[in-house]
Amino acid sequence: MSISITIDQSYERLLRMKKAARMKEKLHREQMREANQIAREKQAQEEKAKHTNPSREHVRRDWARYNEAEVREHQHVIKVLLPELCKVGAERMGDSSIDAEYIPQKTGRGRPKLKNEDILYCAILKVYSNRASRYSAGLMEMVENMSIINRAPHFNAISKFLNREDVTVHLRDMLRLSALPLSPLETKFAIDSSGFRTTAYNSWMPEKHRVKVKNVWLKAHIASGVLTNIITDAKITDGNASDVLEFRELLGNTMEIFDAAEVYADKGYIARYNLQFAEDRDIAAFIPFRKSDRSLARGSPAWYHAHQRFTENPEEFYSHYHLRSNVETTFSCIKEKLGETLKSKNKCAQINELYCKLIAYNLTVVNKAMLMYEVQPDFLSVNLRVENDSNAAEV
Template identity: 35%
Template sequence: MWSVPSQTHKGAYLVDTAGDRPACVCPDFEDNGNAEGFDCKHITAVRITAGEIEAPAQVKDEKPGKRPTYKQDWGAYYLAQTREREHVETMLRDLCRGIQQPVSKRGHPRKPLADVVFAAVMRAYSGLSSRRCASDVRAAKEAGHTSSMIAPSTLVTYLDDPKLTDLLRVLIRESAAPLAEVETTVAIDSSGFSTNTYSRWFDHKWGKERKRQKWVTCHIMCGTTTHVITDALVTTGNAGDAPQLPELLTNTAERFDVANVCADKAYLSHRNFDEIEAVGAVPYIPFKVGSIGEGSEMWRKMYGLFVYKNDEFRKVYHARSNVETAFSMIKRKFGASVRAKKFTAQRNEVLCKVLAHNLCVLTMATYELGIAVEFWGSTHEESQHVH
């Protein structure tokens, strides 16, 4: 056993040379250990130290180069940042105009659902509580974006309505539609949002009560060029990742011509491969150590690419890191936690953050890519079934 210090953080990785071929516990070897002749940098370091191979000349002589940099249109970035809020409000108003008001059969007339959604999303965008964002809701009414004033208590009540969940998901998909011509490679992943609720139990072994903070998990599929989220759903913290792919992919494929789907090993399954192939896309999902190349034609094809042409596989697969960027954008801008106490309200609160994120992405796209943002086309048929 060899202990190889990590270059990126404290600690070390263990390399075992006792078997037929060396093995390492690092993530790189775990992802690509099946590839024939693959050695991670830790195994290579051990072989050099043991005298099995000689260090390449460039490793000996060359100094580390500069980190790669990427061009940024700073003029477009400046305009998008300084004018973002006005664009977000205008696009959200146009998006909410596609919401059909449900018919009230009895009791007092209900508040316009479009105004409620507008207030809920602007609450998520501002990061304020329902009471503290009341002035923003009032300003939106004065600007003509809404037709009525939504009280904080009314907003909280609507957020706890399960029917609002389907409507928010429809709006998320519609908000991503203007970028359908830009995005052909999508990535899927999940991330947790913390809550203010706890699960409690009595620990008989130690004779005292224990508690643990609850989480909700947001599953998203996003474009890897602009980070727009094509569809999202929210589950409890213990829900699996792989079963969520078919629904997210099917909804995405309704508007996007998906060519590639990138995901980590948590989504590796024969069913997911079949679902991806059914929409005419190619799955770039790394195989596990125990995976074998037996299955559908697509499974065998991608297994061969992963094992024998791993560099070619990784060039597309690494677009998956953009889904991590999308989550980082949401959490850093709109917060990594939710205020609501009940699960339905927590779910709707996270979906409002996702929708606010998409509107920010569209704002950047209008300046950087020259995208003309239009929603619903000439009809609002899709939103009519969600009230």
């Protein structure tokens, strides 16, 4: 009898111990759950603090002027801004005229000459209209009847013009000229790149190995002002070109027109020579470091200074870095308004077409800034240095 009582007591004690262990484990799980919840909330607040600037005041948009700018955009760009820019661009190209085909309205012998001013205007207008060459022929006749150009070219003349390699440097110069009116406004700039799709596809390999056919892309590297999203400079490369090598050239060309104080870029542009290039010119560069990056200067004091600023005060760093998102807005506006796909077939024409697309976008920004910030376009205020795309910045 006593043995059975002892067994029952031992069994009850064992049950109580198991129950106490389960209660203790349950309490521990609840405590861990609460701790994890607190940690997640804290992390979320830190992430939010990285991408927001508490000191930044909300700027209320002047909707009356914004609406007026949007309503008048087409007429003002076609009648005022584009003719003025093309006139200056033609003067910078020189006095040489371009052999081209016309709608038959000849006088005298031989093929008539097409003025640089007219062909520049028609090429950019064709891209701005986002239509193919044949469909834009009627638009060219309309602007001729409005006496904006001397004579409407044949639609093939525009394609031949865009296929000229020597035109690329002049279009890049015109892009920088189109940003001149906003030079008093912009002091902070963001640099990034984005792809634009062409109509070409990969050829034999997809068919042979039955893989998905992909478009060939061109990449536009741009420097953009963070206040108005104006493009201050751009360079067109292949779709797989590196971003880090274009930083110095874009920033250096921007400094010829604008007084740059800060520049923003993503991790793809982090390099010692880029940070040193900016610091030597008294420009604060906000480029985030990778996890594997260390503070070793290795001949670049700017690298050490930037790494210390990034690690010791990340909240201050991200309060500036969040302005980089404006360059993403710039690309979004270009692709939404003027299209993502390039219509030209040859690579040279595709590059020139993309430059025309960026010029047309800049003119829409200038049109809006004339009302929002009361600026006046003056494309002759700075004597720019025209260089070929092959002349990159020194390492």
